[in-house]
Amino acid sequence: MEIKIRKNILEKNLTEAEKNRHFFREKNLFVLNMMSSPGSGKTQTLCRTLEQLMPDIQVGVIVGDICTTNDADRLAETGAKVTQINTDQFGGDCHLSAPMIDTAARKLGCDDLDLLIVENIGNLVCPAEFDIGENARVVVLSVTEGEDKPLKYPLMFQVSDAAILNKVDLLPYLDFDAPLAVENMKKVHPGMPVFELSAKTGQGFDPWLTWLRQQL
Amino acid sequence: MEIKIRKNILEKNLTEAEKNRHFFREKNLFVLNMMSSPGSGKTQTLCRTLEQLMPDIQVGVIVGDICTTNDADRLAETGAKVTQINTDQFGGDCHLSAPMIDTAARKLGCDDLDLLIVENIGNLVCPAEFDIGENARVVVLSVTEGEDKPLKYPLMFQVSDAAILNKVDLLPYLDFDAPLAVENMKKVHPGMPVFELSAKTGQGFDPWLTWLRQQL
Numbered sequence: 001m002e003i004k005i006r007k008n009i010l011e012k013n014l015t016e017a018e019k020n021r022h023f024f025r026e027k028n029l030f031v032l033n034m035m036s037s038p039g040s041g042k043t044q045t046l047c048r049t050l051e052q053l054m055p056d057i058q059v060g061v062i063v064g065d066i067c068t069t070n071d072a073d074r075l076a077e078t079g080a081k082v083t084q085i086n087t088d089q090f091g092g093d094c095h096l097s098a099p100m101i102d103t104a105a106r107k108l109g110c111d112d113l114d115l116l117i118v119e120n121i122g123n124l125v126c127p128a129e130f131d132i133g134e135n136a137r138v139v140v141l142s143v144t145e146g147e148d149k150p151l152k153y154p155l156m157f158q159v160s161d162a163a164i165l166n167k168v169d170l171l172p173y174l175d176f177d178a179p180l181a182v183e184n185m186k187k188v189h190p191g192m193p194v195f196e197l198s199a200k201t202g203q204g205f206d207p208w209l210t211w212l213r214q215q216l
Numbered sequence: 217m218e219i220k221i222r223k224n225i226l227e228k229n230l231t232e233a234e235k236n237r238h239f240f241r242e243k244n245l246f247v248l249n250m251m252s253s254p255g256s257g258k259t260q261t262l263c264r265t266l267e268q269l270m271p272d273i274q275v276g277v278i279v280g281d282i283c284t285t286n287d288a289d290r291l292a293e294t295g296a297k298v299t300q301i302n303t304d305q306f307g308g309d310c311h312l313s314a315p316m317i318d319t320a321a322r323k324l325g326c327d328d329l330d331l332l333i334v335e336n337i338g339n340l341v342c343p344a345e346f347d348i349g350e351n352a353r354v355v356v357l358s359v360t361e362g363e364d365k366p367l368k369y370p371l372m373f374q375v376s377d378a379a380i381l382n383k384v385d386l387l388p389y390l391d392f393d394a395p396l397a398v399e400n401m402k403k404v405h406p407g408m409p410v411f412e413l414s415a416k417t418g419q420g421f422d423p424w425l426t427w428l429r430q431q432l
Contacts, residue, residue, distance in 0.1 A: 038340050038362075039253060039358070039362045066370070070367070091222060092371060094342050122340065122368070123339060123342075124339070125339055125342075144386075145254055151284050152283055152284050152338070170360070173386060173389045174386075
């Protein structure tokens, strides 16, 4: 029964996602959905990304969290337009849904934007199931999380168009086999581009920015 | 509507959890539910914990993952009885529920056990909502995840009886304010014991083991 209910919820969400996609197309806006476990470094990756893209590319950000506006506050320092969704108003939802994005995008105002980035709630499971009307999805994995995560959470890596392997500056202090992690990503999603970088030091950041610019 | 459906699901789960609690009490078994984000080091913490507790204390483990038996394989090397739940058979569920634990506990066999540990699915949101009939809950946070996680995912820290701050061996290489992380945990759950340790090096492990032995 639980599976049937979830199927209904996902179908309704997909209908709303199609409406969002239509709205974003009308605004000529590229929408990127960024997903990961808690603490993989999505916000730091975005801060550095915004600093490099703006002002040539006008970027807005919708940040999802159950509680707090910490990430929105950090991102606003880059000068980007930022709005925060707190899902504790929606029963503490573990993912962003298409209707939440619709409300937030209209609140943010999209007319002057080229790129809208959605920083999803830190969760390597549920956000992968909820289409929000985006053009592309990126999953961030940190080198502190273990090489087998793509095999344990395959859906997230299958639905993503690219992956970031973050915090590579910590590799000297870890027993982490980065080539094996990349191999595991490609096992569940053959051909997916993987960017090994450090959002903290900037190491390896250029290929990621090049890929992102090519999407727009 | 989604909130109402979830309320129904949680109520049904609670009924099943009460049955589990009754079953575990009959078996004179202490049940610990261990939860965290993906990659915080639950399995490594458990491996070291089992090595220290056994054979004086007979421990069984139920491991939850969407896919793979990697963690069960690692835990079985300690000599503990281990069984794996893969939720891809249940639509890729992001949490363990009371009925899944009932099935797994009976499959494992509990007659000769003193302690049953449930390693939940790596997810800092949903598992906090699902009572599985346990006696105590422990949340593991890694020092690579950021100090504000207790504020962003408060429910997980509110429902937990103790917290482990893992991977403290990495502190010299991070900009992580451990006292602030502990302060944030105590802000959402005053008085909760917090064990700062490294499952990799064994640093700080004794207070955790002492606490766990006291619970039994």
